[in-house]
Amino acid sequence: MSGSQAAGSTEQGAASAEAAEKEFEPKIVAFLCNWCSYAGADLAGVSRLQYPPNIRIIRVMCSGRISPMLVLRALKDGADGVLVSGCHPGDCHYLKGNLYTRRNLQLLRSMLEYYGIEADRFQMSWVSASEGGKFADVVKTAVEKVRKLGPNNKFKVIDSADGGE
Amino acid sequence: MSDEKIREEAKKALRERGLKCVIGWSADGTPFFAETEEDADKLSFNEHCANNLVTYLTQEVRSQRGKTRDGKDKIVKPVGIVVRGCDSKALRLLLNENILSRSEVFIIGVPCTGVVDKRAGDVLYRKCVKCAMRNPVVYDVLASDQVPEDEKDYSEVEAIENMSPEERWTFWEEIFADCIRCHACKRSCPVCYCDECLLDPTDVAIRPDTTADEKAHRPRWVERSVNVRENLVYHLARMPHLAGRCVDCGECERVCPQRLPLRLLTAKLEKDVKKIFNYEAACEDGQKPLIAMSKMEDENEFIM
Ligand code: SF4
Ligand code: SF4
Numbered sequence: 001m002s003g004s005q006a007a008g009s010t011e012q013g014a015a016s017a018e019a020a021e022k023e024f025e026p027k028i029v030a031f032l033c034n035w036c037s038y039a040g041a042d043l044a045g046v047s048r049l050q051y052p053p054n055i056r057i058i059r060v061m062c063s064g065r066i067s068p069m070l071v072l073r074a075l076k077d078g079a080d081g082v083l084v085s086g087c088h089p090g091d092c093h094y095l096k097g098n099l100y101t102r103r104n105l106q107l108l109r110s111m112l113e114y115y116g117i118e119a120d121r122f123q124m125s126w127v128s129a130s131e132g133g134k135f136a137d138v139v140k141t142a143v144e145k146v147r148k149l150g151p152n153n154k155f156k157v158i159d160s161a162d163g164g165e
Numbered sequence: 166m167s168d169e170k171i172r173e174e175a176k177k178a179l180r181e182r183g184l185k186c187v188i189g190w191s192a193d194g195t196p197f198f199a200e201t202e203e204d205a206d207k208l209s210f211n212e213h214c215a216n217n218l219v220t221y222l223t224q225e226v227r228s229q230r231g232k233t234r235d236g237k238d239k240i241v242k243p244v245g246i247v248v249r250g251c252d253s254k255a256l257r258l259l260l261n262e263n264i265l266s267r268s269e270v271f272i273i274g275v276p277c278t279g280v281v282d283k284r285a286g287d288v289l290y291r292k293c294v295k296c297a298m299r300n301p302v303v304y305d306v307l308a309s310d311q312v313p314e315d316e317k318d319y320s321e322v323e324a325i326e327n328m329s330p331e332e333r334w335t336f337w338e339e340i341f342a343d344c345i346r347c348h349a350c351k352r353s354c355p356v357c358y359c360d361e362c363l364l365d366p367t368d369v370a371i372r373p374d375t376t377a378d379e380k381a382h383r384p385r386w387v388e389r390s391v392n393v394r395e396n397l398v399y400h401l402a403r404m405p406h407l408a409g410r411c412v413d414c415g416e417c418e419r420v421c422p423q424r425l426p427l428r429l430l431t432a433k434l435e436k437d438v439k440k441i442f443n444y445e446a447a448c449e450d451g452q453k454p455l456i457a458m459s460k461m462e463d464e465n466e467f468i469m
């Protein structure tokens with residue numbers, strides 16, 4: 001009897017581990033620019049398009065506002081991924097904000113990779129105010145990519161495995 | 166030969182240009198500020214002169230600036246400096262960014278064949294083994310003949326790039342576990358000249374009218390606590406600030422008390438900036454900063 005109990009509990013354990021794996025729901029912080037992407041997200045909502053509820057939207061006036069610091073801070077404070085979205089090149093309400101951000105963040109992305117952190121934790125998109133459908137797709141893709149990567153553990157390390165020196 | 170020339174030029178400039186001082190090295194390699202012509206006789210340059218002196222130069226010039234009581238600009242006495250190739254690139258960057266103006270500095274350039282690391286038993290610094298900037302790029306006088314340059318060597322960076330992501334992470338995690346966040350790297354960096362650094366939450370410029378509230382609510386992008394996570398963010402966040410500005414002079418690596426291989430980061434950054442934007446920090450006078458430029462045709466592939 002005790003044997004069957006033990007078997008039962010390991011089975012249960014395996015099942016719950018599996019469930020936990022399945023249930024990993026990434027938290028993604030999305031910085032959307034006021035003029036295009038936020039309006040695009042709005043349109044997606046108004047058109048009743050479905051997209052995963054994993055994103056937490058922060059509206060900013062321009063994607064040019066997104067300094068690498070904001071991305072890093074979100075990752076450090078527990079986000080599993082960050083999405084930055086702005087107007088298409090040439091459509092920026094402030095003319096060039098998105099182009100500046102593209103430069104800055106591309107380097108950040110490449111440095112993340114160099115450190116061995118999955119570059120897909122940080123993603124960027126251009127979504128215009130009329131692209132509600134694209135917004136829903138972008139969110140789906142972003143969430144899927146981050147879901148595959150699993151929880152963001154590298155930004156949570158306090159002590160390294162060997163305890164430092 | 167080059168010592169005599171340095172001394173002679175320093176004396177001449179102190180006399181004729183009314184310099185505040187000439188910043189150079191003494192014979193044992195320590196930084197030395199020559200304020201008088203007698204002092205200038207102690208200036209020297211040899212393979213022990215490892216410090217990048219440009220940070221001192223910025224401080225010397227900036228500390229003289231300001232307004233007099235009746236609202237006029239204070240007179241800034243020009244400051245002299247002895248620079249190697251790598252130092253001169255940092256100096257050119259400061260000139261390009263209008264942190265210093267050319268009339269405020271007098272530059273004695275010394276072509277350089279490398280300096281040695283005392284702590285490692287007098288071996289050449291890694292940056293000096295293959296150096297592509299031995300000859301000063303901005304100077305008033307040169308103290309000796311130019312020397313041949315090498316090709317820039319990125320093999321160490323490439324070795325890391327070729328590791329698997331997991332290997333890379335383990336590699337850096339161990340390094341960042343050793344960082345004690347003393348901030349020597351950013352303090353000594355010639356191109357990190359901000360009065361308030363966002364990476365140091367204790368670094369807040371306090372003026373007479375700074376309120377207690379402002380002091381309490383200063384931004385804390387990175388916490389002061391030392392652990393892998395905060396160290397990682399510190400070393401990640403520095404990179405975009407240095408993009409297109411870091412000249413890979415290696416001063417950060419040289420001063421690190423934990424001997425962390427910081428040039429693996431700065432060289433990677435330099436390599437990326439070259440590859441992605443076809444841009445090189447301080448490669449010409451009057452160059453526009455990388456991050457202050459934008460181009461429609463920049464790479465767009467990583468964007469959905
Ligand atoms: S990096 Fe080049 S210029 Fe600088 S000290 Fe070394 S050899 Fe000299
Ligand atoms: S000098 Fe070295 S130990 Fe100090 S903060 Fe920089 S990397 Fe860390």
Ligand code: SF4
Nearest residue numbers: 354411413414415417
């Ligand atoms: S190599 Fe280090 S000290 Fe030199 S400019 Fe770059 S970050 Fe600053």
